[in-house]
Amino acid sequence: MAVFVITGASRSMGLQFVRELMRRTRGRIVACVLRPGSTPDLDGYLHSLSDDERARIMVHRLDVTDVEQIEELAMEVERTYGRVDGLFNVAGVLGDRINTPGPEMNLNQMDAKWARDQMMVNAVGPMMMISKFAKLLRARKGKDGYLRSTGCRESVVVNISARVASMDDNNSGGLAWYTYRMSKAALNAGVRACSHELKRQGTWTICLYPGMTDTAMSRPFQNKALRDKGLVFPVDFAVGRLMDVVDGMEEEHSGGFYDWAGQSIPF
């Protein structure tokens, strides 16, 4: 019985990963939410399930910036399942420039507290998740084909990053978005660095870019021209394509940074 842990599962892409894994596997899913009791989208989905399907999902409180909560969750998952086959670091913050100082449009808008907070959610949190769950990812002893059609036996860590983190790709000077770029670049660096250690224990890890996807995060930055050109993806499309990339993952992809179509993105 495969076990998957997903952060940011209350809504948007995190919730869609719950749906996809329910559909593609027969595994158990640990759906982690920042604010238990305040997750209407997830609640609506849970209510739509049969009793047997509902029994496959455990909802757990998790603020990814709180290491004690991560440790508590890892202990609970160890007690209940003893292993993890897939860890999905989906939770993230960008800000909307109304309620948050970011994303910055110029250097004047840099705010140290916001930079720290964003770094904690987008980079330090996912890395702490990997650190505390590494033992359970190693414990996986399942048979082939639990998720991937390639028939691989490795466990996987999937990290949702962003193309704007790419330094090579940052030639236009379009959006500043300094702290978001910094935090996702830090995530990419951490994931590449730990991919070697994880590979030795039979765990592959990857950073993925979903494309601009129609969620609360991107809504303030969408416009008609982008939508008319089909450059704002529906959530089910984006997450479906990301799952296809995970499904086709081979050892050579571990430590890499790919978009929704499986195209490599330069760091």
Ligand SMILES: NC(=O)c1ccc[n+]([C@@H]2O[C@H](COP(=O)([O-])OP(=O)(O)OC[C@H]3O[C@@H](n4cnc5c(N)ncnc54)[C@H](OP(=O)(O)O)[C@@H]3O)[C@@H](O)[C@H]2O)c1
């Ligand atoms: N949407 C895009 O176009 C796009 C593009 C590139 C990359 N991404 C990345 O894709 C991922 C998902 O984005 P999204 O568009 O689905 O975002 P979203 O609609 O803003 O949802 C963000 C999710 O993260 C959770 N979260 C925020 N802070 C948290 C914390 N400290 N601990 C635990 N959970 C926390 C939120 O919980 P609450 O519901 O409780 O607030 C929510 O579930 C993010 O990592 C984002 O950076 C998105």
